[in-house]
Amino acid sequence: MLEISNKTNLLEENDYRYSLQDVKDPNLYRDIYNYEQIPKIAFNHRRVPMNMPEEIWISDTSFRDGQQSVNPYTPDQIVDLFKLMSKLGGPYGVIRQTEFFIYSQKDREALQRCQELGLQFPEITTWIRASKEDFKLVKDLGIRETGILVSCSDYHIFKKMGLTRKQAMDKYLATIADAFEADIMPRCHLEDITRADFYGFVVPFVNELMKMSRDARIPVRIRACDTMGYGVPYTGVALPRSVPGIIYGLMHYSGVESEYLEWHGHNDFYKAVTNASTAWLYGAAAVNCSLLGIGERTGNIPLEAMVMEYASLRGSLDGMDPTAITEIAKYFENEIGYKIPPMTPFVGKYFNMTRAGIHADGLMKDEEIYNIFDTKKILNRPVSVMITNTSGLAGIAYWINENYQLNANEGVGKHDELVIRLKEWIDGLYLDGRTTAVSNQELELKIEELTNGRLCRL
DSSP: EEEETTTOOOOOOOOOOOOOOOOSOOEEEEEEEOOOOOOOBBOOOOOOOOOSSSSEEEEEEEETTTGGSOOOOOHHHHHHHHHHHHHHHHHTSSEEEEEESSSHHHHHHHHHHHHHHHSSSSEEEEEESSHHHHHHHHHHHHOOOOEEEOOOSSSIIIIIOOOOOOHHHHHHHHHHHHHHHHHHHHHEEEETGGGGGGIIIIIIHHHHHHHHHHHHHHHEEEEEEEETOOOBOOOBBOOTBHHHHHHHHHHHTTTOGGGGEEEEBBBBTOHHHHHHHHHHHHHHHHHEEEEGGGOTTTBBHHHHHHHHHHHHSSSOOTTTTTHHHHHHHHHHIIIIIOOOOOOTTTTTTTTTOOHHHHHHHHHHHHGTTSSOOOOHHHHHHHEEEOTTTTOOOOHHHHHHHHTOOOOOOOOOTTSSHHHHHHHHHHHHHHHHHOEEEEEEEHHHHHHHHHHHGGGGGG
């Protein structure tokens, strides 16, 4: 049968409906996922169209998936981070939602204190065990949406739960029925989707979800979870690893609308950010992230990274305040005690710091030569240099001008006598066997000695 598609406005074949393939033995894709080898990337050269939604946004899992890999946050810390997240996301809700545990009294206290702030964004959602008691708890807390685990690969269905595909589907659908009965919007976490039989289980299952949703007149959000970071963004890559193929299939064969389609990824193969951007490009409205990428194993999609991706794809921050990224990083280090790897983009101590003298020489001429963008304006993080035996005269001069905030008329050049004397002292340190960078405090003390405190008083 031919029908006009309301998505493409083209005549499309609409005869085939994917049915559950209730196989006897699990499909573990051993040609791709041989446990004793690095997973393979297979291509079938099938291309699907880009389909960027009219509106895209970010959702957050810092207080759920993020908390599972660090010491649990206190209610005070959750409230503080929630406020900073709201500041970062701005008044238009680019950071649209954040999810909470509600198992303990501490979890519920943090959630209720965040509710009492009266902030429109991010909307508070939850993640629960699939029980009627938990649905009632969600309802009593005044939450309209909750996440529910619906593992979809045979690794989980057969090996973890000991069920058949039919038994797993029936179990999941009964849980969704309980959510509808409680008048709660379910967010279905399709765990391990990049190892799942996409057309043999995922699409038939989601088709049933969509039918139940229409009957209940309550929407269902589909979260495609790349639990092990196996997703691949490349054009023409084959399922089950294809991010474009997963997003296209959920929209085209299961009728999931963009606004109810979300990508959740992990960074096991360094593809978390690229896969999330690909999900946006091919039709998912939301990407699920965590602050600083903190999460299971190698972590989740870093929320701050997707703020930058959003601005790059849209050409605007749309009300987001990226200076809050620096505040969040400082809060994690100073208040929570979390050590951010120093070279982490946007938040690490060294992300816009140079050690090379030739780079510092370029920075003195025009910082745009060696800085990714105006980090002082956008992130409230001025570009900086670290003084080592490779910094050279230019690096030392740049450090002095930045550290003492000297303007063009007051600043020193790389041939200034103070700079030359400092370099002689630094070279001597390394000739004597020093291997570490010279600290700001050491430099300031030496400058005070060399200038009799004159520069320090400027």
